[in-house]
Amino acid sequence: MPQLDIQTAIIILIAFSIAWVALGWYWGRNSKELDEYMLAGRKIGIALGSATAMATWVTSNTTMVAPQLAFQLGIWGMLGYSLGSVGLLAFAPLAQRIKKTMPNGYTSGDFFRLRFGKLAWRIFLAISLFYSLGWLVSLGMAAGVLLESLSGIPYTIGLSFIMAVCVAYTMLGGLKAVIGTDFIQTIIILIGVAVLGWQVIDSPGLENIYTKIEEYHPALLDLGMPAGLMFLFNNLFFGVGEIFHSNVWWSRSFAFREGTGFRSFLYAGLFWIPVPVATGFLAFAVFALNIPVPAADAVGPLVASFILGKYGAILIFVIVFSSLASSLDSLLAATSDLILEDIYHRHFAPRASKQQMRKMAVVIILLLGISAWLICLPRIANLAQLLHFTGALVASTIWPVVFGLYYPSINGRASSLAMAGGCISGLTAYFAVGFYTAALVSAFVSFVICAGFMIVSRTRFDFQKLQEESNDAASNSF
Amino acid sequence: MTHSVYRLFWFFIFLSSLIGPAHSIELRADTTLSKEGYFTLQWQGEISTENSVLQIAENADFNNARTLFNLSKYPHNSIAQSGYLNGNYFFRIAETRNGNTSSLSNTVKIEVQLHSFSLALLMFTAGFILFCILLWVILFGGPGNFKNQEQRG
The missing domain is CATH 2.60.40.10 (Immunoglobulins)
Known part of the structure; x- marks a missing residue:
């Protein structure tokens, strides 16, 4: 049953969409050069940097899956989800290192290609593109499903509308538009979540919530809950894997002004922590309010609209719309950069000029948006589970990235084997035990392989090679 | 013949008692x-x-x-x-x-039947150790570590 009338929802949707597209056009009107378009001129400061990192990491998952995990796995589910911030915090020093060693780099693919060679680079591309497309499709599907459940807007229309708006302003303004709109979306999300959190604590009362859970759902408060314990570090490594490998975050490291990357990611991580805690806490209120929950992923909007009525439904609608847009635009921009640089330029058009690349960037964003939209259209329900699946894949890249950035003794063979071994073992754990073990097992196996090779390796990589070759990223042949 | 029908009748009664009420x-x-x-x-x-x-x-x-x-x-x-x-x-x-x-x-x-606590504890400990190693590598690890970067300015 929709919690918001369709007319109000459409008015909100149109008003925000006009604002995003207009701002995208305004901020991107001077982005004629490739660096301006792809990396916002590499001049992003701390305020915008922190906001874009935080907003991108607040996805529809943060507002929808955090309450779901708190509902299913209790205290550990809520706290475990907030450990997603560790990815941002730990990436802060990496961002500084990336900017220093690759000041003219474009993508995370550039790093793998220059640091580890062709085989590891292609394994990485397969993992990263699979993950990116999976995330994009899950966001698109979430957009359609959530708008439909919150307001009654049909799935296809909601999905098409959000996709079209995000593709339009990302195409118009490139990374500048993405970062600018992210800043506004961050403010909306933070205010909205603060209001929601306050109301939830105030309405049923903490004591009432605790009593009801302890009486009828005691496992949720049990700090020894096995699945919750397993989930805790699994989610941490899933988040670390997502951030450490993905071009969404590497492109921001390249785009941030020298010396701002560390603090931007640090602040983003700190600001992000309370968001899943606040949204996750919504789930606990459901027991005190005695609201029947039709599906675990519906618990967040249900409680919000129950407590705040129509205004709660509007609030959650705006938060969801903002968090969806802030992640979709970043993903579109960063994935299209990866396809442009690592697939189009490095595989098919090695002699492409920067002007040709600039034009092709727009085409790729459009094609990527259309492809994701087409995959989302049939509304295959189990595609939403795709992200859990990718935990095993992305966690396998953590150690190749970290050791590759800091140690000269790891080579391409070690990182290729680590990624392959991590993926296989993580997926085995996914099916044998549960989704809450896949990333941890993958990261563990990948670490053992990397560390083993480094102990016996005589490789001494010269980090200057990253700098020299990446200077010509968009004009030389491979 | 009558006997067979009679048996069949009781067989169905028996089956329906197994299935339970609709x-x-x-x-x-x-x-x-x-x-x-x-x-x-x-x-x-x-x-x-x-x-x-x-x-x-x-x-x-x-x-x-x-x-x-x-x-x-x-x-x-x-x-x-x-x-x-x-x-x-x-x-x-x-x-x-x-x-x-x-x-x-x-x-x-x-x-x-919740997962065994020992399996959960094993995963938790493995995760914690791996996380400590990750932090150590980033902050104090190789020659390009964060601490050295900071000292070099």
Whole structure:
């Protein structure tokens, strides 16, 4: 049953969409050069940097899956989800290192290609593109499903509308538009979540919530809950894997002004922590309010609209719309950069000029948006589970990235084997035990392989090679 | 011939006693064995009476049944449950009228058998150690580590 009338929802949707597209056009009107378009001129400061990192990491998952995990796995589910911030915090020093060693780099693919060679680079591309497309499709599907459940807007229309708006302003303004709109979306999300959190604590009362859970759902408060314990570090490594490998975050490291990357990611991580805690806490209120929950992923909007009525439904609608847009635009921009640089330029058009690349960037964003939209259209329900699946894949890249950035003794063979071994073992754990073990097992196996090779390796990589070759990223042949 | 028909008749009676009484609502769960303490109940069939409730009990005869929710105005046909400890749980949709309860659905049994604590502790410890190594590598690890970067300015 929709919690918001369709007319109000459409008015909100149109008003925000006009604002995003207009701002995208305004901020991107001077982005004629490739660096301006792809990396916002590499001049992003701390305020915008922190906001874009935080907003991108607040996805529809943060507002929808955090309450779901708190509902299913209790205290550990809520706290475990907030450990997603560790990815941002730990990436802060990496961002500084990336900017220093690759000041003219474009993508995370550039790093793998220059640091580890062709085989590891292609394994990485397969993992990263699979993950990116999976995330994009899950966001698109979430957009359609959530708008439909919150307001009654049909799935296809909601999905098409959000996709079209995000593709339009990302195409118009490139990374500048993405970062600018992210800043506004961050403010909306933070205010909205603060209001929601306050109301939830105030309405049923903490004591009432605790009593009801302890009486009828005691496992949720049990700090020894096995699945919750397993989930805790699994989610941490899933988040670390997502951030450490993905071009969404590497492109921001390249785009941030020298010396701002560390603090931007640090602040983003700190600001992000309370968001899943606040949204996750919504789930606990459901027991005190005695609201029947039709599906675990519906618990967040249900409680919000129950407590705040129509205004709660509007609030959650705006938060969801903002968090969806802030992640979709970043993903579109960063994935299209990866396809442009690592697939189009490095595989098919090695002699492409920067002007040709600039034009092709727009085409790729459009094609990527259309492809994701087409995959989302049939509304295959189990595609939403795709992200859990990718935990095993992305966690396998953590150690190749970290050791590759800091140690000269790891080579391409070690990182290729680590990624392959991590993926296989993580997926085995996914099916044998549960989704809450896949990333941890993958990261563990990948670490053992990397560390083993480094102990016996005589490789001494010269980090200057990253700098020299990446200077010509968009004009030389491979 | 009459004897065969007679036997067939009793055979069907026997079969129907095995199947149990027919219910207007078919209740089912997404799992019969939950390792995490959560599961979802779904049902098919119209809930038409105002006194329809979802009941939970710790045995199949519902002696100590407790009402979870009144379903009469509930617009969905599923309910997610979580936070259950090890044990067997029985669910049914029932109608309460004048203090009498009659079942509207079949009974669904769900066994909650949480993962072993030792496995969970092993995963937790492995995760914690791996996380400490990650932090150490980033902050103090190789020649390009964060500490050295800071010192070099």
